[in-house]
Amino acid sequence: LAVAAVPEGLPAVMTLVLAIGVMEMAAENAIVKKLAAVETLGSTTHICTDKTGTLTQNEMTVRYVRTPSGGCHKVKGEGYSPEGDIENANVPEMEWILKISALCNDSHLRKDENGVYSIVGDPTEGALVVLAYKGGLDVQSLREECPRVGEIPFDSDRKMMTTIHKCDGKYYAMSKGAVESILAVSSYIQVGEEVRPITEEDRKKIIETANSMASQALRVLAFAYKEMAEPDEDTAEKDLIFVGLVGMIDPPRPEVPGAIKMCKTAGIKVAMVTGDNPITAMAIAKEIGLVEDHEEGTYITGAELERMTDEELRKIVKDTKVFARVSPEHKLRIVKALKYHNEIVAMTGDGVNDAPALKMADIGVSMGLRGTEVAKEAADLILLDDNFATITKAVRRGRIIYDNIRKFVQFLLSCNLGEVAIVFLAELFGWGSPFRPIHLLFLNLLTDSFPALALGMEGPEKDVMERPPRDPNEPLLDRKMTFLMGATATFITVAVLSVYYLVKYVWQFPHDVAQTAALATLVIAEVVRGFAARSEKEWILFTPKMFTNKYMNWAVFISIALLLLAMYLPGIDRVMQLNPVKDIRLLTTIVIASLLPALALEVAKVWYGRRYES
Structure with missing residues (x-):
């Protein structure tokens, strides 16, 4: 009875199914660090x-530049290719926007052997490097002519970045960042050649322009600079000269x-x-x-x-x-x-x-x-x-794995529940045990484990992403699983005991033949039930979907093959203490009785769905 009660294959199947699930997620670009x-x-x-x-897509492309004097400048070209130009780029502020794009920047443009351009560094900064090239600058030469002598890196609180450069013997602070951040440290505005104090009207107009650009799904950065007497980082972000806005697109x-x-x-x-x-x-x-x-x-x-x-x-x-x-x-x-x-x-x-x-x-x-x-x-x-879509795939895979865990747990536990009931009732009725301990070990460790593992690799239910998330506090053995387990175990018990009684007491076969018939009925009933257990909602048995899980097909084949070897192979039948079944009456009875638990499971899950889940 103790051997019958313990699902020996459950821990191994559980671990294997989770590990296989992790491998499937990895194939979908999601690496799970913890099985839980x-x-x-x-x-x-x-x-x-x-x-x-x-x-x-994290591939930025500058689409527009807005300057205080020149209005809107459309930028042509796609991706990170420096080919393209800037409309009306001869306004004075544009010179500073291009210099800041090239110098206040840690990214580099790279061209591979196939002539394809890519960015080494941040995609946003990469788009600005490309803008500088489109504006006619030789970025690398400019960086050598104006070396960086100071830096205040970007951070999420300031939302801006500032670098200090020495150009022609003079020091310049160059800044880029969020519009509100740059405006907060700008005291002046350059309009054409003129640099004058920035007014509230200027600020209002700049913000309106930035909002208009943002409403077109453009990421908007503001640009500012100033000349410095010394490369002092403490004063680098004070009293800057605002020179314009850049709008870049990052397509979904x-x-x-x-x-x-x-x-x-x-x-x-x-x-x-x-x-x-x-x-x-x-x-x-x-x-x-x-x-x-x-x-x-x-x-x-x-x-x-x-x-x-x-x-x-x-x-x-x-x-x-x-x-x-x-x-x-x-x-x-x-x-x-x-x-x-x-x-x-x-x-x-x-x-x-x-x-x-x-x-x-x-x-x-x-x-x-x-x-x-x-x-x-x-x-x-x-x-x-x-990729966000990969998160969705991982969630979907997580739901599939949980569904499959329910399926193989229900499969294994209902089998063990049936075994306990069979042994207990047979002893209670005084019929003698239908199984020897080695029979139950054979069933639990070998013939049951293969279909259970196949259930762990079952595909998704058709509504896997059409139902709300499950409550994590909901027990695995909920009302539905308990009902299905009870119904299945009951029919397994009835089928096996009926065959055992018929063979032993009605047809008067020896006890070892009755035990063999009982074991064969239970094994075949379990593997056929594996097909029905592939879904908790749909009828699977004798439909086109019955053989669509190749792992279940192989599991059933292997389990039946092991049973036949144990029954008919000389030497092994003695070890297993089985008697080869050759009588046609016995074979027919075993096959018919073996189908009952699977059919009962199909009827039970359809009835439950209509009664409680419709």
Whole structure:
């Protein structure tokens, strides 16, 4: 009875299925660092994702330059190729915009043997290097003529970068960054050849222009400079001269709208968390289908977050679709607020400062291409292609794996439950045990394990991404599984005991023949039931879908082959203490009885679905 009660193959099957699931995710560009994360992925209710490089292609191209005197200058060309030109580029401010683009920059343009251009460094800075080339500058020569003598690197709080250069014996501070950040440190504006104090009217006009550009899904950067007596970093970002705006496009990844739609259908909320301008972020959000055209007030800025209490943030965090101009610290607050509502949160990040938010999230997602080692270490999932659609694939795979775990657990436990009932009732009725211990070990370790493993590699249910996320606190053995296990175990018990009684007491065969018939009935019943167990909702048996899982086909073949070897191969039959079954009555009875549990499972799951899930 003890041998019958223990599902010996369950731990091995569980480990193998999770490991295979991790390998399948890796094939889809998602590296899972912890096996436990596989199950959590299937429960994800909220995905907080970066914009640049995750929702977009991370291939910036400058489209427009706006100068105080020359208006709008269209930039021609595609990608990182320096071929193209700038309309009306002969205005004085353009000279400074091009110099700042080349010098306040850490990226380099590279051309491979096939003549294809690419960027070494940040894509945004790469687009500015290309702009400088299109404007007629020799970037490398300019960098040699104007060496960098000081630098204030970009950070998420200042949202700007400044470098100091020595050109022709003079020192210049050159800055680029968010429009509001550059305007905050600019005291002057250059209009043509004239440099004059910047007025409130100037600031208002610049902001209106930037917002207009951002509404076209352009990422907008402002540019400023000043001459310095000495290369003093403490004063480099004071009293700058504003010279213009640059608008660049980073197109959405073509697969992202479909992934967003899939998330909505699956009951998963998606929020964009970006350091970009809110208008740009909203334009991209609408383009990818994250925000509908009529939803105008669905974003929150980092400045607004700063003013909110935790209680205020909790009230609006679940329904906010865009968080703009946010810092890594804000990401952490967002995760905490969502988890307050028992949301299962996936948060993306790539920087060192993102690590706390990644650790706090239920699923920390790091970028494989541009993520720092610190972010990767803190994450549970690494995206090899930095693509939002890969997160959706990982969530889908997590749901498939959880469904398959339910299937093979139900399969194995119902078999063991049936074995216990068979042995117990046979002894209770005084019929003697239908099995020897070696029979049950043979069944649990060999013939049952192969179909269970095949169930672990089953494909998705048709509604896998059309149902809401499951509650992580929901027990694996829920009402439905308990019902199906009970129904299946009951019919297994009835089928095996009926064959055992018929062979031993009605047809008066020896006890070892009755045991062999009982074991054969149980093995065949289990492997045939493996087909029915492939879905908790659909009828599989005797339909075109019955043989679509090649692993199950092989599992059934191997299990039946092992049974036949154990019954008919000389020597092994004695070790297994089995008697070859040759009587046609016995063979027919075994086959017919073996089909009953599988048919019962099909009827039970269809009835349950109509009764409780319709």
